[in-house]
Amino acid sequence: MSGLSFRRLAFMLLFAFLVWSSSTGTCHARRGKHWRHSRAASASLSKKKAKSHGSGSHHHGGSKSKSKAPSPPKQVTPPPPEKKGSENFNVLDFGAKGDGDTDDTKAFQAAWASACKVEASTIVVPSEYVFLVGPISFSGPYCEANIVFQLDGTIIAPTNAKAWGSGLLWWIEFTKLRGITIRGNGVIDGKGSVWWQDSPFDDPVDDEAKLIIPLNRTAEQNSPIPINSKLGSKMPSTKPTALRFYGSFNVTVTGITIQNSPQCHLKFDNCMGVSVYEISVSSPGDSLNTDGIHLQNSKDVLIHSTNLACGDDCVSIQTGCSNVYIHNVNCGPGHGISIGGLGRDSTKACVSNITVRDIIMHNTMNGVRIKTWQGGSGSVQGVLFSNIQVTEVELPIVIDQFYCDKGKCKNQTSAVALSGITYERIKGTYTVKPVHFACSDSLPCMDVTLTGIELKPLQERYHMYDPFCWQTFGELTTPAVPPIDCLQIGKPSSNRIQSDHDSC
Numbered sequence: 001m002s003g004l005s006f007r008r009l010a011f012m013l014l015f016a017f018l019v020w021s022s023s024t025g026t027c028h029a030r031r032g033k034h035w036r037h038s039r040a041a042s043a044s045l046s047k048k049k050a051k052s053h054g055s056g057s058h059h060h061g062g063s064k065s066k067s068k069a070p071s072p073p074k075q076v077t078p079p080p081p082e083k084k085g086s087e088n089f090n091v092l093d094f095g096a097k098g099d100g101d102t103d104d105t106k107a108f109q110a111a112w113a114s115a116c117k118v119e120a121s122t123i124v125v126p127s128e129y130v131f132l133v134g135p136i137s138f139s140g141p142y143c144e145a146n147i148v149f150q151l152d153g154t155i156i157a158p159t160n161a162k163a164w165g166s167g168l169l170w171w172i173e174f175t176k177l178r179g180i181t182i183r184g185n186g187v188i189d190g191k192g193s194v195w196w197q198d199s200p201f202d203d204p205v206d207d208e209a210k211l212i213i214p215l216n217r218t219a220e221q222n223s224p225i226p227i228n229s230k231l232g233s234k235m236p237s238t239k240p241t242a243l244r245f246y247g248s249f250n251v252t253v254t255g256i257t258i259q260n261s262p263q264c265h266l267k268f269d270n271c272m273g274v275s276v277y278e279i280s281v282s283s284p285g286d287s288l289n290t291d292g293i294h295l296q297n298s299k300d301v302l303i304h305s306t307n308l309a310c311g312d313d314c315v316s317i318q319t320g321c322s323n324v325y326i327h328n329v330n331c332g333p334g335h336g337i338s339i340g341g342l343g344r345d346s347t348k349a350c351v352s353n354i355t356v357r358d359i360i361m362h363n364t365m366n367g368v369r370i371k372t373w374q375g376g377s378g379s380v381q382g383v384l385f386s387n388i389q390v391t392e393v394e395l396p397i398v399i400d401q402f403y404c405d406k407g408k409c410k411n412q413t414s415a416v417a418l419s420g421i422t423y424e425r426i427k428g429t430y431t432v433k434p435v436h437f438a439c440s441d442s443l444p445c446m447d448v449t450l451t452g453i454e455l456k457p458l459q460e461r462y463h464m465y466d467p468f469c470w471q472t473f474g475e476l477t478t479p480a481v482p483p484i485d486c487l488q489i490g491k492p493s494s495n496r497i498q499s500d501h502d503s504c
């Protein structure tokens with residue numbers, strides 16, 4: 001009882017802090033910038049109609065007859081049964097056209113302004129319509145709690161460079177809210193192909209690609225080297241995340257599809273209580289830097305029953321995350337499920353209590369991976385990877401404490417300390433190397449437990465390697481296939497030195 005009320009009090013205090021920090025912290029400036037661009041974006045969009053790039057025909061509603069638009073359906077779904085007297089705000093009633101061509105940003109802003117004032121209200125984005133919406137922020141902190149964003153239609157991003165000013169980090173963001181739900185069977189389409197084509201040669205490409213050496217030159221032709229855009233529109237070098245939640249409590253995302261993001265598809269930063277289920281993320285395997293779900297500084301996160309197909313990590317868990325539970329997820333194509341890269345530029349990283357279980361990975365670069373940069377501090381503690389089924393995965397199990405996507409990084413003694421990492425029932429086929437454990441010389445990996453590892457080679461286009469371990473200590477509780485003789489049983493003889501300021 002008292003535990004519960006203490007938790008509630010702690011939540012409220014934290015929220016109050018977030019609200020306070022919004023008026024003083026650095027994120028304020030960032031948000032201000034975002035809004036400025038967003039206004040400019042709507043202005044320029046309303047003048048200039050976005051061009052269709054011939055890919056819109058598969059979206060429902062794209063060929064909708066004109067006569068349908070003036071009679072908006074009043075209510076698509078009933079209000080959530082548990083909330084009494086909740087109100088609906090249909091974007092069509094706020095002037096949205098939903099023809100896939102007219103800029104509907106202002107209508108969405110107006111609908112939000114109204115919904116924000118009513119507790120447990122619902123914004124309705126009806127099915128059969130395609131809404132062109134520029135960069136937009138659905139922003140608290142003075143909104144009422146438990147707003148529902150009922151997305152049954154399609155929202156598409158502008159593809160003209162002008163809409164994005166000099167570059168934005170997000171397209172659609174929800175910030176500083178208590179209880180926010182996005183649900184429905186609608187689609188958020190970032191129209192990312194115009195961004196992927198712009199050659200980002202200075203963009204980081206996954207470091208693990210270096211471990212993969214094709215047998216054949218022909219295989220290399222499949223590598224995601226971007227082709228120059230033939231459209232002539234130069235998109236900004238900063239690519240936006242499609243959907244981002246910041247500084248919010250009790251966030252739910254369910255039912256929807258997020259596709260073709262210019263960069264990451266769904267991001268949570270500084271959120272507590274996140275639930276994501278029965279969603280789909282979809283973008284091509286060769287679309288650069290398109291993470292599926294990205295978690296940062298977020299706690300109590302549940303992700304399940306979800307299909308993730310993208311060009312980078314299916315799920316990426318960054319610093320400040322704890323109590324993350326991911327299960328029943330299909331991943332592929334993509335780079336697998338990753339913790340990190342942590343500790344970049346000598347930063348301190350803290351990640352703990354992460355469970356990833358009952359996952360199916362097909363045709364991914366990595367399976368489950370922990371990557372840290374040299375020179376960082378802090379720790380990763382308490383990670384369980386369980387029942388991971390891999391097929392045609394290049395590197396199913398990876399710890400890389402020498403992560404470096406700049407090509408060359410100098411050796412440093414400081415490192416993010418890794419301990420209590422358990423792998424159980426990791427089974428299936430690999431194409432390059434079953435296990436790659438590269439741990440820090442000064443802070444070896446500790447308590448790495450392997451149980452029920454059964455990985456078989458699938459010789460295709462790559463050089464195959466045996467399991468690799470460097471400074472990795474722990475135990476094998478059952479014989480592994482293939483044998484992982486390189487794991488050092490027990491603990492390192494010299495105690496690791498981890499100073500107090502490094503502890504999390």
Ligand SMILES: *[C@@H]1O[C@H](CO)[C@@H](O)[C@H](O)[C@H]1NC(C)=O
Binds near residue numbers: 008011012015178273
């Ligand atoms: C989040 O949801 C839980 C459970 O419904 C509730 O107890 C808690 O008060 C909510 N937190 C906030 C900040 O609204």
Ligand SMILES: *[C@@H]1O[C@H](CO)[C@@H](O)[C@H](O)[C@H]1NC(C)=O
Binds near residue numbers: 323325
């Ligand atoms: C670890 O996280 C799970 C949720 O994923 C939570 O139920 C559990 O209480 C957490 N354990 C600790 C020790 O915090």
Ligand SMILES: *[C@@H]1O[C@H](CO)[C@@H](O)[C@H](O)[C@H]1NC(C)=O
Binds near residue numbers: 410411441
């Ligand atoms: C850095 O350390 C690794 C592992 O000990 C070693 O293989 C590599 O040669 C070192 N590189 C340099 C530049 O010292």
Ligand SMILES: *[C@@H]1O[C@H](CO)[C@@H](O)[C@H](O)[C@H]1NC(C)=O
Binds near residue numbers: 215216217218460461
């Ligand atoms: C290597 O490339 C040739 C074509 O140049 C192709 O026929 C052959 O199947 C490739 N071998 C492998 C192992 O992929």
